[in-house]
Amino acid sequence: MDPQGEAPKKNNTEHLVADRREGIGVCGWILVSLSFLLVLITFPISIWACIKVIREYERAVVFRLGRVLSKKAKGPGLILILPCTDTFVKVDLRTVTCNIPPQEILTKDAVTTQVDGVLYYRIHSAISAVANITDVHSATFLLAQSTLRKVLGTQSLAQLLSGREEIAHSVKVVAAEGEMNASKTLKQASIVLSESPAGLQLRYLQTLTTLAAENNSTIVFPLPINMLESLGQKNKKG
Template identity: 45%
Template sequence: MNISSSVTLDPGLKKHYNINQYEVEEKPSYCSKFIIFLSLVITFLTLPISIWFSFKVVQEYERAVIFRLGRLKSRKPKGPGMFFIIPFIDTYRSVDLRTRAFNVPPQEILTKDSVTVAVDAVVYFQVSNPLTAVCNNENYARSTKLLSATALRNVLGIYILSDILSNREVIAESMHKTLVEVTEPWGVHVERVEIKDVRLPIQLQRAMAAEAEATRDARAKVIASDGELNSSKSLKEAADVISSSQAGLQLRYLQSLHTISAEKNSTIIFPLPMELLGGFTHRDFSSARRRKGIKCDNCKKYKTEDTN
């Protein structure tokens, strides 16, 4: 694996910087060989004290990147378990391969529809290439955190407030793709991104609550109106059915009276059909007109019928 391929340099700096600096030197210089030989001699002369500085141990979830005289010793990291280094000239850096998680601090973001919201997220990442993580980035964990905060602001800036509240998974996936593309040259793999919380200003929350309440009230009134319309149609159909039979209305009265009496009420108000009083009211009206001297054609008609 050639990790030098991920290093990008300014063309003006290439004459001062060796682009293949991370390549393992196949043939060390004579000076390097002499220093290595001298270190080995000192190590053997100081046994068994030097043995405590020569053997190192890394855990199962760790890998060790060894540098000899400032240069990368091997293209493959050491570990897990015990490995040997030469004191005085070898240094190593242990890299944790376990998945890590960190909270992205709440970011004050201006959405596309000019609404200020505070959004925070959770990012899960792990080191996929220890050599690249050590050689290509001074502090890969801190760089990933800063990049996550910037990516969160950039991604949310192109959405409106309703999309941020309803499409969290889409936003998290877009942010995840952005982080994967940037952190791959660092030897870091971003496993998952989750939008944690979206905080709205208090005034905006009140306005949205009032809007939602008004919408629910309007919908309730529409539903109640539809119910009244349907019930009136049903009552009209029932009235048409009852009016088709002379005894139907009386039976309905009796049924209502039975229903009311079942509740043990002491006072019952029962409606009386006005048709039953039609004849009495008409006769009283005719007699009143006679007393006042008002001619009535219907009175003559009734008188004729009485005579017959």
């Protein structure tokens, strides 16, 4: 995941990390002190449980009492993890390669063709990859797949055959922009559907049409949404 710039990347990381002036509170410091005291009492046996080895291509995002411990991921080398209060997540910084399966697209000149691709990406910010998204690998793959269809749909067949490097650059730029705007788009779509009951029902009918076209063995019993809402209200009153 290539960053758009150092400033946005820095702001996102700082937003994730708790303000160091607030700290973890009095109770938090008591728990950390007790955990550190436990390490000293059980030394040197405890050292085997507290010392973790982080490889050269890995980084560790350490959480202390649920908070990110520092603005920078730990590693490589040896890191100290306190028992009971600290947890950590390893992040692989190596380049990941995955195949985008063939998919049908309609080109600008109305030609239906099948295209596939190979996706290369790597994680630059371990903290953002862990704290900002549930599954960074799945999200990146789905974003690249949808972006490929979007970009190729604006090209003619001749452009697809001759301009592979330009298309790859366009996919990279659009994917980076989509990553920033995806959450805003989903929020706007939810607001529109919530304010328009008719639009929500049309979306419901469109979903039924898709199911009927793709899964002919599936039996769908459509029910009006108003009926479901009335049943829910009756259950609450009962």
